[in-house]
Amino acid sequence: xxxxxxxxxxxxxxxxxxxxxxxxxxxxxxxxxxxxxxxxxxxxxxxxxxxxxxxxxxxxxxxxxxxxxxxxxxxxxxxxxxxxxxxxxxxxxxxxxxxxxxxxxxxxxxxxxxxxxxxxxxxxxxxxxxxxxxxxxxxxxxxxxxxxxxxxxxxxxxxxxxxxxxxxxxxxxxxxxxxxxxxxxxxxxxxxxxxxxxxxxxxxxxxxxxxxxxxxxxxxxxxxxxxxxxxxxxxxxxxxxxxxxxxxxxxxxxxxxxxxx
Ligand SMILES: [Zn+2]
Numbered sequence: 001x002x003x004x005x006x007x008x009x010x011x012x013x014x015x016x017x018x019x020x021x022x023x024x025x026x027x028x029x030x031x032x033x034x035x036x037x038x039x040x041x042x043x044x045x046x047x048x049x050x051x052x053x054x055x056x057x058x059x060x061x062x063x064x065x066x067x068x069x070x071x072x073x074x075x076x077x078x079x080x081x082x083x084x085x086x087x088x089x090x091x092x093x094x095x096x097x098x099x100x101x102x103x104x105x106x107x108x109x110x111x112x113x114x115x116x117x118x119x120x121x122x123x124x125x126x127x128x129x130x131x132x133x134x135x136x137x138x139x140x141x142x143x144x145x146x147x148x149x150x151x152x153x154x155x156x157x158x159x160x161x162x163x164x165x166x167x168x169x170x171x172x173x174x175x176x177x178x179x180x181x182x183x184x185x186x187x188x189x190x191x192x193x194x195x196x197x198x199x200x201x202x203x204x205x206x207x208x209x210x211x212x213x214x215x216x217x218x219x220x221x222x223x224x225x226x227x228x229x230x231x232x233x234x235x236x237x238x239x240x241x242x243x244x245x246x247x248x249x250x251x252x253x254x255x256x257x258x259x260x261x
Contacts, residue, residue, distance in 0.1 A: 006074065007064045009033060012119060014099040016056050018044055026054050027103060028062065031113040035106035038064060040073040053078040057085055057095060059120060080120070084127040091126055093255035094137060098122060100249045101144055101241070114217070115147050121217050131221035133259070134234045139220050141237040142212045150175060150244050154210050157182055168206065169198040172239045177206060197243070205233045 011030035019025050024043040029035050043050035053060035053076035063075035085095040102119060106112055122140045125131055145151065152175035156163035159182035168177045183198060201209075204225060211223050225233055242248055 005065065007033075007066060007071070008061065009036075009064065010059065010061045010079065011036070012059045012099075012102075012116065012123075013054060013056055014102045016054060022048075024050075024054055029102050029106055029112060029116055029119065031116045032111060034108050034110040034112050035103070036071050036108055037069075038062065038071040038073055040076075043073065050076050052081070055081070056099065057082045057123065080124075082123045082127040085123065090133065090255060090258045093251050093258055094133060095123055095126055097137075097249055097251040097255055098126075098140055100251050101141075101245070104245055104247070104249075105144065105148055115144075117217055118143055118147065118220075121220060125221050132230070134230055135221050135223070135225075138230075138234045138237040139212045139223075141241040142209060143217075143220065145175075145241055145244055146213055148244065151213050152176060152209065152240065154206050154213070159185075164203065166203050168201050168203075170201045170206075170236045170240070172197040172199060172236070172243050175240065175244075177201065197239075199232070199236050199239060201232055201236060202229055204229050205236065208233055209236070 009030040011028035015027035017025050022042050022044045024040040040054050042048045043054045058078045059080040060078045064071040085091045157179040158176040165179045208223050
């Protein structure tokens with residue numbers, strides 16, 4: 001008998017939930033189909049060949065069938081597993097935060113080629129300690145916003161256009177920058193002007209943001225900031241992303257608790 005239509009995709013497991021005694025329902029971010037849910041019969045069992053490729057953080061190749069709104073697993077092989085992430089709590093929470101973001105912003109039925117590549121590159125960097133955690137986290141947050149079509153406007157002050165001010169403010173609500181003198185004027189005439197939520201930034205922070213917006217994914221984490229500037233940078237990217245998504249993330253809170261201790 002002819003096999004039902006088989007669908008072959010590669011994707012990263014972004015959520016894995018036990019169902020009944022031995023089954024799992026996983027969420028997978030794929031390039032071709034966007035975010036999909038896959039029913040994995042028996043995958044919870046230690047003897048199952050699906051046990052590893054359906055684990056959280058696994059980038060696997062899947063052969064699936066589709067019935068109504070659900071995909072069913074037929075075959076699966078893992079390609080890359082980012083196992084190092086689970087070796088430390090701070091990496092684990094940060095990696096889970098990345099996956100939570102994906103589950104929030106990705107869509108079924110839409111192509112997500114660059115979002116998938118961004119996530120794989122970032123998890124790889126995290127897994128292999130390729131940059132400071134704050135660099136990976138911030139670059140990921142900001143680049144996710146770019147992927148959502150929400151690139152901030154950073155070429156100059158939104159009011160006067162001046163581009164080389166040393167100290168500026170990033171407006172989290174509107175995704176643009178304002179120089180100090182324009183912001184002061186603004187406070188005097190709030191009624192006529194855009195109200196916003198302003199975070200301090202410097203020239204080097206804005207330059208790093210422009211770099212992250214525009215650079216090739218392979219070079220995403222290759223920028224340098226002083227410790228002070230990195231603090232401003234991470235403050236901006238996190239608040240900007242959370243504001244655009246319109247929610248907070250439990251794993252982000254866990255990550256912050258973890259790095260404090
Ligand atoms: Zn200005």
